[in-house]
Amino acid sequence: MPKHPLFPLTIPGGTRQSPINIQWRDSVYDPFLKPLKISYDPTTCLHIWNNGYSFLVEFDDSADRSIIVGGPLENQYRLKQFHFHWGAINEWGSEHTVDSKFYPAELHLVHWNAVVYPTFEEAVMEGNGLAVIGVFLKLGAHHEGLQMLVDALPAIKHKDAVIEFDVFDPSCLIPSCPDYWTYAGSLTTPPLTESVTWIIKKQPIEVDENQLEAFRMLLFTSDGEEEKRMVDNFRPLQPLMNRTVRSSFQ
Numbered sequence: 208m209p210k211h212p213l214f215p216l217t218i219p220g221g222t223r224q225s226p227i228n229i230q231w232r233d234s235v236y237d238p239f240l241k242p243l244k245i246s247y248d249p250t251t252c253l254h255i256w257n258n259g260y261s262f263l264v265e266f267d268d269s270a271d272r273s274i275i276v277g278g279p280l281e282n283q284y285r286l287k288q289f290h291f292h293w294g295a296i297n298e299w300g301s302e303h304t305v306d307s308k309f310y311p312a313e314l315h316l317v318h319w320n321a322v323v324y325p326t327f328e329e330a331v332m333e334g335n336g337l338a339v340i341g342v343f344l345k346l347g348a349h350h351e352g353l354q355m356l357v358d359a360l361p362a363i364k365h366k367d368a369v370i371e372f373d374v375f376d377p378s379c380l381i382p383s384c385p386d387y388w389t390y391a392g393s394l395t396t397p398p399l400t401e402s403v404t405w406i407i408k409k410q411p412i413e414v415d416e417n418q419l420e421a422f423r424m425l426l427f428t429s430d431g432e433e434e435k436r437m438v439d440n441f442r443p444l445q446p447l448m449n450r451t452v453r454s455s456f457q
């Protein structure tokens with residue numbers, strides 16, 4: 208298991224840190240959880256860029272055009288960006304684990320509560336400010352929708368590289384099975400604030416080896432610096448402490 212030079216391991220006084228191991232048998236079915244409703248407008252897609260930690264696709268979140276509602280959420284939340292975490296090899300790479308099993312990668316779709324908070328930055332600091340959908344990636348069949356992202360990666364190999372990305376519907380990356388786990392957690396990168404309602408999809412999506420390898424050819428480093436491959440950009444598991452993971456399924 209690689210060490211994590213990227214960011215602090217612990218937040219002093221943290222009681223709801225992420226990621227966590229989801230022990231399937233300890234999760235509690237909640238019949239009052241609603242189905243998650245996802246309505247994304249593909250034309251709100253802006254650009255894809257390498258921020259030196261992951262690659263992310265950002266969306267125009269100046270209006271309620273790409274939103275999620277329902278599930279465990281009290282309000283609707285606006286899509287701001289999505290990004291991935293992955294490993295150097297297929298044995299690990301996801302941030303969350305299920306019964307202590309790692310997946311080779313994990314997708315995070317980050318949304319913020321624009322009903323209650325005026326800006327994303329303010330929402331990041333509040334307990335109900337963010338909602339992140341987590342989707343596991345497993346090695347298997349070629350994923351057509353992901354390939355559009357993979358084809359753009361060579362153009363953003365280095366830190367701070369960005370290219371236009373006009374139309375993309377991230378719904379194609381979300382499994383059709385409605386089942387999810389949900390728990391109260393945090394950002395897994397600085398500022399690590401305890402502001403995230405996590406919604407982790409039970410069913411992974413399948414991607415092929417070439418697609419995972421394409422993630423691994425990205426670099427943490429800027430053009431001209433000594434090359435460091437962008438791999439193992441996941442935070443170590445955090446203690447569950449006094450939390451229950453709820454499931455939307457029996």
Ligand SMILES: CC#CCNS(=O)(=O)c1cc(S(N)(=O)=O)ccc1C(=O)O
Pocket residue numbers: 258263287288290315317328331339393394395396397398
């Ligand atoms: C201020 C502030 C902030 C956090 N930004 S983020 O929520 O988009 C985010 C969230 C996550 S995660 N892994 O917690 O969803 C990772 C990375 C990022 C990011 O800045 O790129």
Ligand SMILES: [Zn+2]
Pocket residue numbers: 290291292315395
């Ligand atoms: Zn993430």
